[in-house]
Amino acid sequence: MTALHCWVEGIGLWSPQLGDFEALRAVVAGAAPPAPPSRPAATVLPANERRRAPESVLLAVEVAGQAVAMSGYPASTLASVFASAQGDQAITDYMCAILTQTPTELSPTRFHNSVHNAAAGYWTIATECRAPSTAVCARHYSFGAALLEAVSQMMAEQRPILLVCSDTKGSGPLLEVTGCKQPFGCALVLAPQASNASLSRLTLTLAPARPATPLPAPLDEWRDSNPSAQSLSLLALLARGHGRCQLDAAATLGLQIDMENVA
Amino acid sequence: MPVSMIPLAITAYTASSAMGRGLAAQLHALGQSSTGLRPNDFSSAPLECWIGRVDGVEDTTLPAALATWECRNNRLAWLGLNQDGFLAHVRNARERYGASRIALLLGTSTASIGATEEAYRRLDADGGFADDMLRPAIHEPHSLSAFVSAALQLEGPCLTVSTACSSSAKVFANAERMIRLGLIDAAVVGGVDSLCDSVLFGFNSLELVSAEPCRPFDAARNGISIGEAAGFALLERIDAAPDAPRLLGYGEASDAYHMSTPHPEGIGAELALRDALQRAGLDASQVDYINLHGTASVKNDEVEMALVNRAFPAITRASSTKGFTGHTLGAAGIIEATIALQAIEHGFIPGNFGGSTPDPSCGAPFAWRNEQQRVDVALSNSFGFGGNNVCLAFAGAGFSA
Numbered sequence: 119m120t121a122l123h124c125w126v127e128g129i130g131l132w133s134p135q136l137g138d139f140e141a142l143r144a145v146v147a148g149a150a151p152p153a154p155p156s157r158p159a160a161t162v163l164p165a166n167e168r169r170r171a172p173e174s175v176l177l178a179v180e181v182a183g184q185a186v187a188m189s190g191y192p193a194s195t196l197a198s199v200f201a202s203a204q205g206d207q208a209i210t211d212y213m214c215a216i217l218t219q220t221p222t223e224l225s226p227t228r229f230h231n232s233v234h235n236a237a238a239g240y241w242t243i244a245t246e247c248r249a250p251s252t253a254v255c256a257r258h259y260s261f262g263a264a265l266l267e268a269v270s271q272m273m274a275e276q277r278p279i280l281l282v283c284s285d286t287k288g289s290g291p292l293l294e295v296t297g298c299k300q301p302f303g304c305a306l307v308l309a310p311q312a313s314n315a316s317l318s319r320l321t322l323t324l325a326p327a328r329p330a331t332p333l334p335a336p337l338d339e340w341r342d343s344n345p346s347a348q349s350l351s352l353l354a355l356l357a358r359g360h361g362r363c364q365l366d367a368a369a370t371l372g373l374q375i376d377m378e379n380v381a
Numbered sequence: 382m383p384v385s386m387i388p389l390a391i392t393a394y395t396a397s398s399a400m401g402r403g404l405a406a407q408l409h410a411l412g413q414s415s416t417g418l419r420p421n422d423f424s425s426a427p428l429e430c431w432i433g434r435v436d437g438v439e440d441t442t443l444p445a446a447l448a449t450w451e452c453r454n455n456r457l458a459w460l461g462l463n464q465d466g467f468l469a470h471v472r473n474a475r476e477r478y479g480a481s482r483i484a485l486l487l488g489t490s491t492a493s494i495g496a497t498e499e500a501y502r503r504l505d506a507d508g509g510f511a512d513d514m515l516r517p518a519i520h521e522p523h524s525l526s527a528f529v530s531a532a533l534q535l536e537g538p539c540l541t542v543s544t545a546c547s548s549s550a551k552v553f554a555n556a557e558r559m560i561r562l563g564l565i566d567a568a569v570v571g572g573v574d575s576l577c578d579s580v581l582f583g584f585n586s587l588e589l590v591s592a593e594p595c596r597p598f599d600a601a602r603n604g605i606s607i608g609e610a611a612g613f614a615l616l617e618r619i620d621a622a623p624d625a626p627r628l629l630g631y632g633e634a635s636d637a638y639h640m641s642t643p644h645p646e647g648i649g650a651e652l653a654l655r656d657a658l659q660r661a662g663l664d665a666s667q668v669d670y671i672n673l674h675g676t677a678s679v680k681n682d683e684v685e686m687a688l689v690n691r692a693f694p695a696i697t698r699a700s701s702t703k704g705f706t707g708h709t710l711g712a713a714g715i716i717e718a719t720i721a722l723q724a725i726e727h728g729f730i731p732g733n734f735g736g737s738t739p740d741p742s743c744g745a746p747f748a749w750r751n752e753q754q755r756v757d758v759a760l761s762n763s764f765g766f767g768g769n770n771v772c773l774a775f776a777g778a779g780f781s782a
Contacts, residue, residue, distance in 0.1 A: 120563045194637075205522050205543075210494070213579055214501035221426045221582040229583035230641040230766060233490065234522055234543030239767025242635040248652055250633035251769065252551060255541045257523045263540045266564075267555060274558035291501065294509055295517040324481075324538075324564065368539040369530065371481065 121323050122269045125316040125380070127191070127278065128307035129356060130184030132158050132177060133340065133347070134300055138184055139357070145337070146357040158303070162193070163244050170227065171240055173301070174206035178237035178284045179244070181305035186245075189307035190315050191278055193245035196307065197271060200238040200253045201264030201283040203345035204296050206231065211290035237282065258345040261304075262367035265352075268308060269322055278309040285346040302344035304353060317381045318356060327372040331363040352377075386660050388776070389557055389616045390625040393470035395461060396719040398610035398706040399433030403464035408723055411731040414751065416705050418594045418606050424581045425502065431594045433608020433707025434576060435460070450528040452496035452519045454489070454575040458529055461573065461611025470615050471533050471569060478566040480536040485526060486555045487541055488548025488572035490711035490765075493524040495577035525573050537565050543711065545765030546674075548572055549612065550714025550773055554631045556616045567621075571613030574711040580607055587641060595677035595708070597701035598686060598743050599736040602677045608707025612715035626722050629758070629774040630661025636768025647684040649770040650674075650762065654692060657772040663758060668697050668774075670724045670759040671746070672717045675701020676708050677735065681764065686743050695745035698752060704735030714763040718773055721759035725777045728755050 129139040136142050137154030144151040158180035160168055168176070178200060186193045204210075209232045216224055233239070235253035242251050250271075256263035261283040268281040284303030288296040309316070331351045333341055341350045351363040352375055359379045367373045395403060399417025400410035410417060418431045441456040462468055474483060500514035518527055526541040538559060542551045549572025556568035574580075584590045584607060591604030616628065634652035638644040658665060671693070673685055682701075689699050702720050709716055724730060730752040739749060757780050761773045 122562070122564075203521065203523070210497065213583070214494075214498050217425070217498055217578040217582060218502050221424070221578055222428075222585070224582045224586045226583075226586040226588075229579075229586050232579070232583070233545045233766045235545055235765065235767040235769055236640070238544070238635075238769070239640050242637045242768060243639065246637045248635050248637050248649060250554075251544075251635045251767075252542055252633075253544050253767075255522045255543060256539060257518070257521055257527060259539075260523075263538065266538055267540055270555075270558045270562055270564065274561050291504055291509055292497070292520065295515065295520045297517070368536070369527070370536040371538060 121321050122273060124269050124272060124308040124310065124320050125312050126306055126318045126320060126356065127309050127315040128185035128189030130181035130305035131353065132180050133302045142353055143357045146354060163240060167240060167244060172206050172209060172231045174286045175237045175240045177286060177301055177303040178282050179241055181284060181303040182241055182280055182282045185305035185307045186280060191307060194247045195249065196278055196280045197249040198238060198251045198280040199264050199268040201255060201260045202285050203255055203257055203260040204285050204298060205234045207286055207288045207292055207296055207298060211292045215290065256368065258348055259366045259368050260345055261349040262365035262373050266367050266373060272308050272310050276310050278307060281306045281308060283346045283349055285344050299343040302347040304349045312380065318377050318379050321376040323374045325372045325374045327366050327370050328364050385662055386557060386630055388619055388627040388629050389560060390619045390622040391628060391722065392615045392617050392622045392625045393467055394614040394719050394722055395465035395467045396612040396716050397435060397461040397464055398709060398716055399435060399608050400705050402460065404723065408727065410705055414734060416594065416734060418707055423576045425578055428581055428585060429592045430590045431606045432576060433606060433709065435609055447532055449516055450519060452493040454493035454495060454525055454573055455528040457575045457609060457611045458525055458573045461613060462532060467613055474567045474615060480534055482537055482566045483535050484538040484556060484559055484565045484568040485530050485535045486552040486568055486570045487526045487529060488552050488711050488714060489525045489541060489543060490545050490548055490574050491577060491579055492522045493519045494579050495575055496520065498578050533569060544769040545767060546710050546713055547763040547765035547769045547771040548711035548714060550763035550771035551633060553628055553773055554633055560618065567615060567617045569613060569615055571715045572712045573611040574709055575609040580710060589678050594735060595703055596735040597675035597677040597703050598682050598733055598740050598747065600738045600740045602679060602682060605676045605678055606707040608709040610706060610709035610712040610716045612712060612719055624778045626725055626778060627776050627780065629776045630657045632656025632772045634770050638768050641766050642680055643684045643764060644768065645684065647688045649768050650688055650764055653770040653772040657774045661774040663774060665693050668693060668758050668760055669756040670730050671697065671699040672721045672761040673699055673701045674762040674764045675703055677703060686740060689746050690744035693746050697746045698730045698748040699746040700731055700733035700748045702731055702734065717761045721761045721775050724756045724759050725775060728753055730754060
């Protein structure tokens, strides 16, 4: 089986309990870090864009900004993969509701913010990035599938890449089918060669799907509360500094990930 | 600098749109200059516009084993998969390579959101989804790929690309990278988008929908017509099929300009074009035909015609075929890729349809009527909201740049 190698150079994280990757390290070490402010700051966006942007975009841009800042790369040089299992659920709820009543009053801004690549669009505009950018999904396999896509692109093109995976909280009648109980976002900057910024080296191997790696409380509960939080299997590994985990990349396809610390 | 690529064989492809089901119907409609657009008879409330609706979607039924995936978008996908022997080609590839060595990479902008709209139209007394709509998998943007994965019984990498109107062009790039790295031996790529209130009233809210049939590159163009379509292609290494047409290259770039308006100088579109040409090892003068994005929106066409004028010689032929299909959004990339492939296969340049009074800024490359001529190399442009640009390069069997 082909093995894929990459170096992790930046990590971003945001949930109602975790304001960044340091907070996850603290949780893994048994501490209780303070909760972040209720809204992701997303300071990469200009103030007027930050006011206009929907929560899904703020979340994705916040974690992307954290990871890129940690990596030290100029954001404008990075290709990007933005993943989200559900897209912007608040906008989907808004649109489906208004379409049943007054469809011609649909808000044009909310419509153009509804595209799955809205976060990728806001990000590339704010960072003046003309590199390739994509937006993907694969149900609750979205993080694994997007990681595979990001590493493939990074290896094939021999350039560093930004991977973002985020989902907001479900709202309205839609919540019953999406089951997203709280927002969660994470981002990684991955590079094909080691550098001074490298934190750890990952080896990815395609493998049959297997049950998810067990996680200790409260991480297990967080992982179940949002499809993008499937990434916690890998993030917990990165926080611990060593080991192996298994992620789903599709219904019948898994990714085995071996990690070694290099920082 | 893009890495130059080894061409891939396109061993099967199919398209269904308002022009008809399958490649023969598509070629016939193009040859006869017969549009598939009709007055809007779809939206749940009146909206004065023309649409590219696929006949027969309502009568298509999914196999019993796949019934849980029932919704318009997946019915359209199934209708599309059943044309041109595509299912048999995939079955054959599955037997040769194994189900886990074939990726499924599909583009869509809204997947089956039409089903979610329906669920909201008939919420039960408690304000929740009716029992028959309580199928979480059809209310997710991955619905299409998950359904097609089940229908084709594929077990390799499976990903939905949703970058608005460039979605099903980008999947060719995903496939090429995975084949190059040896992760897979073949990939089913394509895309499906179906008519729904979200896109009809959404584009209407942006004042981008024309009340008349769309007129790409016409001086008086005033907006798009929305369509629906399903298209698929099977990609393999060329040694598996030396006589098949080829994917020569692709380019991807971002505008970094605006969420719903293209960069005024077409910077991202030009970067994608240059990336595709470089990857394919082509000079612009070697391009025989370009299937343009050509949506008939004032801005898109203005930016794209300037790009054609400055990047290509007079001998290159260029046209938009959205006058036949409407803008099929996330499916536009694959549908127009199949038109580029038919141009190569049949030595046929489809004339730009709907532009009866050409915009005077359109240069010599614009083909206003059908032309017969040899086509060795054809490009297809796809641009999406968020400033997401893709250009694909195709060639006939045996072509080397």
